[in-house]
Amino acid sequence: MTVEVSSLKELVEQASGTSGSPDTQEYFVNMGPQHPSTHGVLRLVLKLDGERVLRCIPVLGYIHRSIEKISEHMNYMNCVHLTDRMDYLSSIMNNWAVAKAVEEAAGIEVNDRIQYIRTIFAELERIQSHQLWWGVLGMDLGAFTPFLYGIRDREVLNDVMEETIGARLTMNYVLPGGLMADIHPNFVNRVKEFIKYFRPKLDEYDDLLTGNVIIQERLRNVGVLSAQTAVQYGATGPVLRGSGVAFDLRKDHPYGVYDQADFEVPVGTVGDSWDRYWVRVEEMRQSLRIVEQLLDNIPPGDYLVKKLNSKIKLPEGRYYSQLETARGILGVFITSDKKDEPYRLHYRSPNFNNLWCLEPMIKGDYIASLIGAMSSLDLVIPDIDR
Amino acid sequence: MAQALMNLISAPLLAQAGRAAAGAAPSMERARTVSDRAADALQYSIWAAVLYIAIGLVAVLVVVSVLGLVMSYIERKVAGHFQCRLGPMRVGPHGILQSLADGIKLLFKEGIEPGHGDKVIFIGAPIFSITATILLLAIVPVAPGIQVVDMNVGVVYIAAVSGIGVMGILMGGWSSDNKWSLLGAMRAGAQMISYEISLTIAILVVVMFSGTLRVSEIIESQQQGWWIWRGHGVAIVAFCLYLIASTAELNRTPFDLPEGESELTGGYHTEYSGLRFSFFFLAEFANLFVFSALATTFFLGGWLPFHIGDYEAFNRVMDILPPVISPLFWFGTKCTVLIFVLMWFRWTFPRLRMDQLMRLEWKVLLPFGFANLILAATVVLTGLYFFPTAT
Numbered sequence: 001m002t003v004e005v006s007s008l009k010e011l012v013e014q015a016s017g018t019s020g021s022p023d024t025q026e027y028f029v030n031m032g033p034q035h036p037s038t039h040g041v042l043r044l045v046l047k048l049d050g051e052r053v054l055r056c057i058p059v060l061g062y063i064h065r066s067i068e069k070i071s072e073h074m075n076y077m078n079c080v081h082l083t084d085r086m087d088y089l090s091s092i093m094n095n096w097a098v099a100k101a102v103e104e105a106a107g108i109e110v111n112d113r114i115q116y117i118r119t120i121f122a123e124l125e126r127i128q129s130h131q132l133w134w135g136v137l138g139m140d141l142g143a144f145t146p147f148l149y150g151i152r153d154r155e156v157l158n159d160v161m162e163e164t165i166g167a168r169l170t171m172n173y174v175l176p177g178g179l180m181a182d183i184h185p186n187f188v189n190r191v192k193e194f195i196k197y198f199r200p201k202l203d204e205y206d207d208l209l210t211g212n213v214i215i216q217e218r219l220r221n222v223g224v225l226s227a228q229t230a231v232q233y234g235a236t237g238p239v240l241r242g243s244g245v246a247f248d249l250r251k252d253h254p255y256g257v258y259d260q261a262d263f264e265v266p267v268g269t270v271g272d273s274w275d276r277y278w279v280r281v282e283e284m285r286q287s288l289r290i291v292e293q294l295l296d297n298i299p300p301g302d303y304l305v306k307k308l309n310s311k312i313k314l315p316e317g318r319y320y321s322q323l324e325t326a327r328g329i330l331g332v333f334i335t336s337d338k339k340d341e342p343y344r345l346h347y348r349s350p351n352f353n354n355l356w357c358l359e360p361m362i363k364g365d366y367i368a369s370l371i372g373a374m375s376s377l378d379l380v381i382p383d384i385d386r
Numbered sequence: 387m388a389q390a391l392m393n394l395i396s397a398p399l400l401a402q403a404g405r406a407a408a409g410a411a412p413s414m415e416r417a418r419t420v421s422d423r424a425a426d427a428l429q430y431s432i433w434a435a436v437l438y439i440a441i442g443l444v445a446v447l448v449v450v451s452v453l454g455l456v457m458s459y460i461e462r463k464v465a466g467h468f469q470c471r472l473g474p475m476r477v478g479p480h481g482i483l484q485s486l487a488d489g490i491k492l493l494f495k496e497g498i499e500p501g502h503g504d505k506v507i508f509i510g511a512p513i514f515s516i517t518a519t520i521l522l523l524a525i526v527p528v529a530p531g532i533q534v535v536d537m538n539v540g541v542v543y544i545a546a547v548s549g550i551g552v553m554g555i556l557m558g559g560w561s562s563d564n565k566w567s568l569l570g571a572m573r574a575g576a577q578m579i580s581y582e583i584s585l586t587i588a589i590l591v592v593v594m595f596s597g598t599l600r601v602s603e604i605i606e607s608q609q610q611g612w613w614i615w616r617g618h619g620v621a622i623v624a625f626c627l628y629l630i631a632s633t634a635e636l637n638r639t640p641f642d643l644p645e646g647e648s649e650l651t652g653g654y655h656t657e658y659s660g661l662r663f664s665f666f667f668l669a670e671f672a673n674l675f676v677f678s679a680l681a682t683t684f685f686l687g688g689w690l691p692f693h694i695g696d697y698e699a700f701n702r703v704m705d706i707l708p709p710v711i712s713p714l715f716w717f718g719t720k721c722t723v724l725i726f727v728l729m730w731f732r733w734t735f736p737r738l739r740m741d742q743l744m745r746l747e748w749k750v751l752l753p754f755g756f757a758n759l760i761l762a763a764t765v766v767l768t769g770l771y772f773f774p775t776a777t
Contacts, residue, residue, distance in 0.1 A: 029566065036651060037649065139648060141736040142640065143639070143736035143737070145465075148469040214742075218742075367569075368737075368739040
């Protein structure tokens with residue numbers, strides 16, 4: 001199979017109402033950049049036949065902020081602080097990805113306490129991200145109530161995390177060599193309270209959406225992404241696992257203290273939107289399990305191994321490090337020329353690859369299915385454009 | 387529509403003529419509606435008749451606008467509680483003036499017309515939509531005598547007039563010069579016309595039971611008990627069909643495809659702003675009331691209290707309210723419950739897909755409806771329903 005990449009110009013020239021059967025006239029619509037379901041400024045150029053989607057070309061660049069380029073003029077400590085603006089729902093994990101890359105390159109070992117706290121926060125943020133996604137999926141399929149339910153529970157978790165971090169969205173917590181601050185004295189207790197609060201809420205989620213026959217009809221066998229295609233397009237995270245590929249960095253290449261926690265990686269079978277939905281809901285349960293296991297074992301120690309100089313220099317070479325965010329693998333590629341600024345800093349963002357799965361998933365299906373399938377990809381546009 | 391208007395005007399006269407022709411049956415005294423009074427007044431002076439018609443029109447217009455205000459407030463409150471939040475709270479006590487504030491805001495908003503759209507149709511569409519609602523409201527029996535027109539072919543009139551609403555939406559979508567709007571309008575056309583059939587079939591069951599097309603007589607036929615439980619399972623099935631089909635007619639979730647704000651960015655009313663936009667919503671909210679009121683009329687005994695056949699003691703307890711309040715209380719309660727159920731649908735269900743919607747109508751509701759109709763005919767012919775002697 002070859003990946004067909006066509007330019008926008010080529011796409012428009014092809015159509016102009018001449019192709020296809022004489023009974024129908026194909027036409028274009030722009031879905032986005034301002035559209036309620038593209039969740040930000042994603043533009044999809046749709047070639048339609050009635051309500052059927054013949055082509056779906058994503059057009060990017062509406063929120064591009066040159067984070068990679070700006071990073072070339074910043075020292076490594078500063079680069080971290082731009083990352084939580086990429087995938088703002090995985091902000092801590094993004095911080096961690098850069099910190100991990102720098103630490104590996106500079107040969108810094110962090111202590112267990114830091115690893116524990118990083119892992120706990122990463123999992124809490126995964127829950128938080130999936131909560132929002134769950135609500136948004138409901139909203140995209142026409143049910144507004146789940147959105148507010150998701151937000152309601154996310155606020156509870158936000159309060160817990162805010163106490164330590166001081167932010168609610170673009171949380172900036174992990175640094176190369178440690179953390180910005182130690183955890184709040186209330187943190188452990190409040191997370192325990194949250195776990196107690198959220199478990200029954202997950203059942204409520206099931207009552208409201210998972211068990212709903214319309215949701216199942218809307219998601220089952222819609223946007224089927226085969227394992228082969230998913231791998232070819234470089235999809236990661238729940239999108240890949242929904243297609244039946246049990247690849248999760250937390251299990252396969254453990255980092256942090258994931259190897260000390262007992263959890264399962266939910267894997268779908270069909271690769272349809274329903275599988276991706278189910279995988280994420282199940283991931284919330286698993287994340288609760290991980291947090292619960294780690295919470296009581298946070299070892300004592302310092303939250304910063306050593307105060308890293310902002311002039312930290314990496315040895316010459318190329319370094320790659322990756323980490324499983326809420327949406328898939330975030331890779332950080334650093335080229336260092338022994339200066340205190342990266343010669344090149346590139347992010348391999350999960351959403352970018354997941355987005356391109358949209359067309360093979362949805363070709364020939366309805367607009368309404370496109371919305372459902374896109375929602376099941378859980379895209380965060382600033383992560384695509386960076 | 388012209389035909390419908392003609393009907394509206396001429397129906398009371400026809401009805402009177404019909405009664406005169408029947409001659410021997412004035413014993414069954416119907417409460418006199420506004421149109422009856424107009425018809426009577428016509429014998430003395432045309433201006434008196436015109437006055438009565440004007441009273442009816444003004445009453446309906448007032449009801450439409452009040453319904454718009456009240457319903458949008460209730461909807462927001464219901465939504466607020468479903469979604470674990472408060473809903474409007476700031477404007478007036480418990481946000482009671484919120485709808486009014488919204489109305490004023492919409493009044494002052496600029497009415498934008500799409501540059502290449504068909505302006506006449508674009509402006510006409512919301513008026514069309516609201517006209518259909520007003521025509522429907524005219525036949526809603528709130529209480530004996532509180533009804534604008536009570537024609538002998540009431541059910542046929544309802545079926546005819548409720549089809550006009552789709553025209554407004556089709557016109558709005560077509561003239562907007564916007565592909566999303568057009569898609570929404572096409573969806574609306576397909577959806578509303580399809581579900582119209584199921585809706586009518588569900589109502590026909592009641593027509594068979596009560597043996598009349600006049601809405602006030604349908605209510606009177608339920609003196610011994612409401613059709614929903616007197617008609618065994620048949621009426622319950624018909625009621626469910628009616629509820630589903632009317633939700634589709636109202637374009638409310640799970641059938642809000644014409645609007646489909648997450649797919650079509652608003653569908654047929656994407657290009658509408660300010661007052662014109664509010665007309666569409668006024669029509670939707672008033673329709674919500676109309677369809678609930680009609681369900682009340684057909685299945686839940688309209689303004690009648692809860693009666694069980696010949697159980698005099700029980701019935702007397704139910705009749706305890708004074709006759710002035712009783713019909714309003716019973717009608718209001720039933721209607722409110724139904725409106726709440728429809729809002730409940732809206733705030734819990736996701737939206738169907740177009741093909742699923744069509745499948746539901748043509749492969750599920752319609753066969754069920756027809757089977758139910760035949761079953762109902764059997765029940766009526768064999769007199770198998772409860773208290774068959776009642777009528």
